[in-house]
Amino acid sequence: MLLFLFILLNFQLIQALFVVTAPESAYTIQYGDTVEMICSFPVPKEDDLNKLKVSWKHFLTKDQQARQVTLFNNGREDFLSQEPSYKGRASLLNQELKYGRAILKIEEVKLTDAGIYLCLLQLDGSDYQEITLNVQASYNTIKTFSNESNNNELSLTCESLGFPEAKVYWKQNGVNVSLPVNTSYIRNKDGFYKITSTIKGVDINHQYDCVFWNKDLNEETKASTKLSGFTHESNSENPQMNATGYYIRPMHTVVIIGCIIILLAVFVILFYKQRLLCFKCFKKKGGRSSTL
Structure with missing residues (x-):
């Protein structure tokens, strides 16, 4: 019985030591821009990175089913589980994990990206944070x-x-x-x-x-x-x-006007050539009359 209590207390202590925090609880971003949302956790040992599991999920509303934005497991990012709408746009900055920062980067932000994001981390314990993303689009044009x-x-x-x-x-x-x-x-x-x-x-x-x-x-x-x-x-x-x-x-209308212009140009060219031909004929006749 005492052994069970000792193990239970140690397990709770480990969980208490692994705490995830969010420097910002909400982000506001313009449509088409890039956002980086941050969750912080205790700096892991280098060997622990292969044990670390990081999951970012997106809820449009709390009542709707979550969408998997990105998943880091077994030392690498798992893109197979990623929601299709995020492919090529959302990723985890893996190089920041060794500094105790799980950063989700979303490029070309869409209006549908707005909502609640759940940052869940597991390493000898687990914890999570919720972050709200607001997306705005100015009436510039x-x-x-x-x-x-x-x-x-x-x-x-x-x-x-x-x-x-x-x-x-x-x-x-x-x-x-x-x-x-x-x-x-x-x-x-x-x-x-x-x-x-x-x-x-x-x-x-x-x-x-x-x-x-x-x-x-x-x-x-x-x-x-x-x-x-x-x-x-x-x-x-x-x-x-x-x-x-x-x-x-x-x-x-544009086609008709273009055709009229082309026809006029052809008419002018033909008229000019006809006059030039008549002028040459007149010169030849004039030359023969002088000879006679």
Whole structure:
């Protein structure tokens, strides 16, 4: 009985000595960047690295099943058990293990990488820590374009992708506008919010700012537009735009214009050759008349 108590006390003591800590309990990262999340543990002996087991798991929510991000076992990283969405992006910095640091590195961070990460280590005992990863995407790229209705009313539309959801408001010459505004929010398959906002009854003599306010990021981004010299498409329900938001001609229109230009060029060349031929004939006839 005494022997059993002695063994039990020693086992609990070993477990108490092996403690995993997390210098940061939460990380906030921008979409597309690289993050390194750290768990610290007692510095192991060199021979103990082959006994060390490190597992990083990801929970989108606490109720969902965990996804294996990376696993270190028997002295090497086991990529066979890795969740496919992390392949080529997530890895354990093995060289840091000898310093008592289990660092998970995730590159090209996606919105779906956000959630709770469990760092579990085993070596003569076991312990774990939970770390939260927040992923944000700024509304940096804002497309703007205009349209003209049947009654010649001008409208401006701005559109952007980001996360989390942002509020949109409009300014006219730096002052908040009271014109009718319609704003829609759509969550796409990648987790981004596609926000589209349209303001009606705009005046070509004023400058308009489409402003995105992201409260969680404490960030404001905007796109400014002045309609003077801006090209409008009248009565177009589905305008075509390039990446900057300006209208482009349909492909069949471009082809027709190109064909007309080519035909004109051919006509000019043939006309020039015909005149040159007639001029040579005239010179020959003139030379014969002089001889006679």
